[in-house]
Amino acid sequence: MNELIQINPSSLTGKKYWRSLDHLADTPQFREWVAREFQDGANEMMGGSRRTLLKLMAAGFGLAGLTACRRPVEQILPHAKGVEGLVHGRPVHYATVVQVGGAATGLIVESNEGRPTKVEGNPKHPYSLGATNAHQQALVLDLYDPDRAKEVQKGGVKSSWSEFGAWWQEASGKLGDGAGLRVLAERSSSPTLAAVKAEIAKKYPKSVWVEYDSVNFDQALEGAKLAFGQPLAAEYQYDKADVVVALDNDFLGLDAQTVLPVKKFSARRRVEEGRAMSRLYVAEANFTITGGMADHRLRARVSDIGALALALAKELNVRGAELKVLGGSSSSKDATWIAAVAKELAASKGKSIVAAGPRQPAAVHAVVALINQALGNTGQTVSYQKPVVEATDSLAGVKQLAADLNSGAVKALFVLGGNPVYTLPADVDLAAAMKKAEASVVLAADENESWAAAPAWRLPEAHPFEAWGDARGLDGSASVQQPLIQPLYGGRSALEVAAQIAGLESAKGYELVKKTWASQWGAESDKKWKTALFEGVIEGTQSAAVDAKADAGKALATAQAALKPAAAGIEVAFYPSSNTWDGRQANNAWLLEAPDPMTKLVWDNAALLSPATARELGVAQGDVLSIEAGGKEIKVPAMVLPGHADRSISLSLGFGRAACGRVGQGVGHRVEGLRTTAAFYFAAANVKKTGAQYQLVTTQEHHTLVEPITGLKRNDIVMEQTFAEFSKAGHGTEGHAEEHGEGHGQSLDLFAGWDYSKGYQWGLSIDLNACIGCNACMVACTAENNIPVVGKDQVRRGREMHWIRLDRYFTGSEEDPQAVMQPMACQQCEKAPCESVCPVAATSHSPEGLNDMVYNRCVGTRYCMNNCPYKVRRFNFLEWNKNVPEVKKMVFNPDVSVRMRGVMEKCNYCLQRIEEKRTLAKSEGRRQIKDLEILTACQQVCPADAIVFGNINDPESRVAKLKKQPRDYTVVEELNTKPRTTYLARLRNPNPELA
Amino acid sequence: MADLAIDPRTELNPPLVTGGATYSSVTDQISAITEGKPPKQWYVVMGVAIPLAMMLFGCLAYLVANGIGVWGNNSPVGWGWDITNFVWWIGIGHAGTLISAILFLFRQKWRTSINRAAEAMTLFAVACAGIYPLFHTGRPWRAIYWLFPMPNELLTMWQNFRSPLMWDVFAVSTYATVSALFWFVGLVPDLATLRDRATNPVRKTIFGILSLGWRGSASQWRHYELAYLILAGLSTPLVLSVHSIVSFDFATSLMPGWHTTIFPPYFVAGAVFSGFAMVVTLMTLARWVYGLENLITIKHLENMCKVMLATGTIVGFAYGTEFFIAWYSANQYERFIFLNRAFGPYAWAYWTMISCNVIAPQFFWFKKFRTSIPAMFTLSIFINIGMWFERFVIIATSLHRDFLPSSWGYFQPTWVDIGTFVGTMGLFLTLFLLFLRFLPAIAISEVKGVLHHQINTEKGVAH
Secondary structure (H helix, E strand, O other), rough: OOOOOOOOOOOOOOOOOOOOOHHHHOOOOHHHHOOOOOOOOHHHHHHHHHHHHHHHHHHHHHHHHHHOOOOOOOOOOOOOHHHHHOOOOOEEEEEEEEEEEEEEEEEEEEEEEEEEEEEEEEEOOOOOOOOOOOHHHHHHHHHOOEEEEEOOOOOEEEEEEHHHHHHHHHHHOOOOOOOOOEEEEOOOOOHHHHHHHHHHHHHOOOOOEEEEOOOHHHHHHHHHHHHOOOOOOEHHHHHHHEEEEEEEEOOOOOOOOOOHHHHHHHHHHHHHHHOOEEEEEEEEOOOHHHHHHEEEEEEHHHHHHHHHHHHHHHHOOOOOOOOOOOOOOOOOOHHHHHHHHHHHHHHOOOEEEEEEEEOOOOHHHHHHHHHHOOOOOOOOOOEOOOOOOOOOHHHHHHHHHHHHHHHHHOOOOEEOOOOOHHHHHOOOOHHHHHOHHHHHHHHEEEEEHHHHHOOOOOEEEOOOOOOOOOOOOOOEEEEEEEEEOOOOOOOEEEEHHHHHHOOOOOOOOOHHHHHHHHHHHHHHHEEEEHHHHHHHOOOEEEEEEEEEOHHHHHHHHHHHHHHHOOOEEEEEEEEOOOOEEOOOOOOOHHHHHHOOOOOOEOOOEEEEEEEHHHHOOOOOEEEEEEEEEEOEEHHHHHHHHOOOOOOOEEEOOOOOOOOOOOOOOOOOOOOOOHHOOOOOOEEEEEEEEEEEEOOOEEOOOOOOEOOOOOEOOOOOOOOOEHHHHHHOOOOOOOOHHHHHHHHHOOOOOOOOOOOOOOOOOOOEEOOOOOOOOOHHHHHHHHHOOOOOOOOOOHHOOOOOOOOOOOEEEOOOOOOOOEEEEEEEEOOOOOOOOOHHOOOOOOEEEEOOOOOOEEEOOOOOHHHHHHOOOOOOOEEEEOOOOOOOHHHHHHHHOOOOOOOOOEEOOOOOOOOHHHHHHHHHHHOOOOOOOOOOOOOOHHHHHHOOEEEEEOOOOOOOHHHHHHOOOOOOEOHHHOOOOOOOEEEEEEEEEOOOOOH | OOOOOOHHHHHHHOOOOOOOHHHHHHHHHHHHHHOOOHHHHHHHHHHHHHHHHHHHHHHHHHHHHEEEEEHOOOOOOOOOHHHHHHHHHHHHHHHHHHHHHHHHHHHHHHHHHHHHHHHHHHHHHHHHHHHHHOOOOHHHHHHHHHOOOOOOOOOOOOOOOOOOHHOOOHHHHHHHHHHHHHHHHHHHHHHHHHHHHHHOHHHHHHHHHOOOOOOOOOOHHHHHHHHHHHHHHHHHHHHHHHHHHHHHHHHOOOOOOOOOOOOHHHHHHHHHHHHHHHHHHHHHHHHHHHHOOOOOOOHHHHHHHHHHHHHHHHHHHHHHHHHHHHHHHHHHHHHHHHHHHOOOOOHHHHHHHHHHHHHHHHHHOOHHHHHHHHHHHHHHHHHHHHHHHHHHHHHHHHOOOOOOOOHOOOOOOOHHHHHHHHHHHHHHHHHHHHHHHHHOOHHHHHHHHHHHHHHHHOOOOOO
């Protein structure tokens, strides 16, 4: 306004209200503005013609119609709970499948509001039966790893999938017959991938597809080929065997591709079912958890196993077998052992198993197959199947690949998943060779060594929970891999990239997989597809057992000729890692913090050696060793492991990743650098001390149950008995109970008891005879209960947070001890020492007998922790959940609160699961929760079915029945804490001849 | 030198105040300390004490900001230096109460020169001790009000009265309150003296308010004496109860090495032992700084050495009894925990404790050591160290190897642990020096009481 504002002289009397300063000043512009009905611009439209109006309206309708053009719908189906009844806040479960080395395990993944949060085994899948291993439990954390590969890169610069597609369109045109095309992938049993592979082979007949896995099972297939003339995968029915002989075979642990062997084996260890207990003989170098379960364990070097197998064969009088003296290990002690084993095997024909591990050369597998055949086990306890993966010589394959690359013959190299630059043996330098290819493309899950080495294209790989696929179990039974979430970082699966290589019309995983199965199903395709997704396993896809018969004489002669003499001096052998497997889960904090079952080492690997070898080399724990083999040298700290074979060093793969996320960077020591294609599984080595020191951190020292200073054994922590004594007396630990418990008359309690005459009273039973100590429960508990990870330094300070831990005790001599595992979580004492000492009543008894932990009330005096005889309470010494990356927060279980610092926490029998089922029972109008309806996280995952939870008020419940078993006992019973968790005593089943 | 003129009673009861002190000289000497400028040594010690006290506050702030993890505490050793320091400081306080209350009831006149300072020491020690139970909790901002039975919205959430820690809260807060009252009541006549001597109006006003209108009339004295006697009577059971209850923190638990019925008397004896050691340490220093040789005589100090000898021997006997009972109980865990103390990873701490607490006081059998200032000062330091280690041994060695060998561990302090502990010493020293500077460190009126008795004795007048 240019004019001066004047007070309107014609104003009326009384209070004056004005709309604006213009109004107040009563300017002409204001008068005009008031007079106009439509303001400026309001009638602009009127200026246009009728045609314009119609044009605009037509365009409007057109745009409205566009919304109908949606992306094609890819439906995934929930496993058990229909989307129909989806209730927010309640999880939905989907069946899917993951594979390791081609062996599938069916899973059921819990999804909370679209976030996969918890992995369970699929009870319907033949290789899960409801259980998983620790690695599979940790898959959800891999999914939300903030350090995953996040973008397509070309020459290190951000690019896109469409640019990559355009590039390949152009590049593939120049390939012709594909002589310059190479693909390096991991072993897979996916039928769809096999079909895509066939397409590639059809389009590029001269292309080469190489498969390589750092941890593989090739030698077993080769061994079968040696024996039977064709590669076959052996399946062992451990539940049918009275005698099991494992030769360098950690079949309960890391030498198994699935948890099925544990399921089967443990069936013969839970003796309350009236079954006789099986007897397990183990000959091994490293002290594995299988060795821990052994009734008789022979310490034998990996390179001596061949001689041992032959000696056993000879003892068994397998036709043509002769004892070749290989190496110097056939001492008289071994001879007695072999004789006793052979005698027992001969007496249990058709009911025994001899099995060799994947480190053993093909010849040993052949000898073992022949032994099983001679014992009549084949067809009874041992069956053979066509392998679900291609039995190619992968080491020769990668060697050839490197040679091709170096010769410059390769135009395009595709690395589809895995991390070959890190995992390949030292004599195959893929990182350098890759640069010689005209273009190399790396599909990687995280920004790993292979990703870093890729000169041309880097592609982010989708997590198994993000992509469609399929896979076969070892018996051929197929499952569809169903995604649970859109790829977080736009990754694609190896299958999809392979389809792109093949130039298929659609490279969408969903369509590819559906097409594969639709072509087999025909008309009923849609229904069957839905069933497949729902069940998690496709019916009728198992392959029949192959009736394998070997010409024993010929095969044995070939095998004997192929057996190399044992290495003189010290050998090194390579084992998968209980933490990272082959390094693929090296950035997974849950796994790194889960202590190795035997060494209890966290956030590290070490050179494991026996006390005698340590003395021989003059090294102590933490001394850095220089290990040299085949001209390569690595430096690894030594760790003395009681029970390890002498003159043998065990090295764990999968550590010391150079390019890894922020969690796994620089954790541990890379031992892959010592592997060569010639000595891939074990090698002769020169070992010496470097003089340097390294700090190894364990959650548990090598304390045995024998006290230092006094030399007395603590008898009321782990109870053991021989099976013979047990079956004779039929009493187990009852004698003990009489001696210490009821025998003293009424126990005196300071505080009045609780009334449990109504409702539930929870209890847990853990069978020490079944528990193998595999860590699955620990990682499952971590996932279920949002348990924080504290890191190596804090574990060193004794601040690990695991609610359930696996106590490992050695018994016997330091050189050749036995081991026993004891899962230890809150015992939920009836007379709880923690409850009475808490000044603010933050831990108090629930009406159902649990020691509830009220986080909000806790002030953190730690008095309860001090007074807990089991030391199972965990204190948040620092704010462990500070700086959790946003994406990692998606892994939290919404049913469990995340605890702040200064607060005590502990196991509460998965209270959230109890409440969930209580609500369910109520909503279904049931009065009682059914027995085994509630599964605690540890119970659900346990492949050995060693943990049983339930209502002990109900005498018919499984847990109540187990607690009536004569083997039932209480840890440190004399304290009168009356725990609700009780244990079933460990039984040993020694051969009287060897005792 | 044998002087036949000496009254045999004097030989048995050497004078409690020497140097021919008179009523006015006592008043002058003690009051002058608070009126004039402090000696150079005072500034030197204060220059050390204040930064240390600042360090305490720094460490506590760091602790609260980050969590207990900045200390060395772990699983299984949930309590480390925190509770060790707490028990140690509480123990130190005990000598003050013992001297002022029990010795008062037993009419031990020699207490007069040292009771005021000893009571102040009690208060400051309890203040230092009180820091730990609060700050050792994971969430002190919650502990500060949840540990007291304050009404909450539903009036249903109570403390757990079964917990010895709860008893501790009441025992220590009662102790602090009664000690403060007792100390203050004792101060009233002396504050009036200071008021009357004051020339500065500010000083006059402050002491005027603090002396609560004390005029020194006979009726005031009568009430005063009665109040003092009642408070002494109230304090006396506290000497026994506070440390008994502190010992319940351990004794009522089920940890081997803690779960022991001997703890209450053993803790009380230990507390008196360490308290007297601290009084000797401080008195020898104060005596030297302020030249109070005539008021705090060798006789006082010698008596305290005798108390240390007695309580030290009780403590030593308790150590032996613990071992005997561990063996006699035939309980494997008990036996192990005691052998582990002596021969396990913490053997160094155990033997430090034995040398300082059992061997060191034995020197006090000899009069030469009981009457030598350097000797008793050195030995008192050893006893202070030994008693700290006693608590550390009880707490750390019992926890670090308990029932399941799988959870065994080891405790190592961090710099924050050390900083906090040394910091509380700084706080204690600061408070004590401020007390010396501003309040009569020796009870003027009480000393005059024994002076009267002594003047008469010296004159040979029967009383």
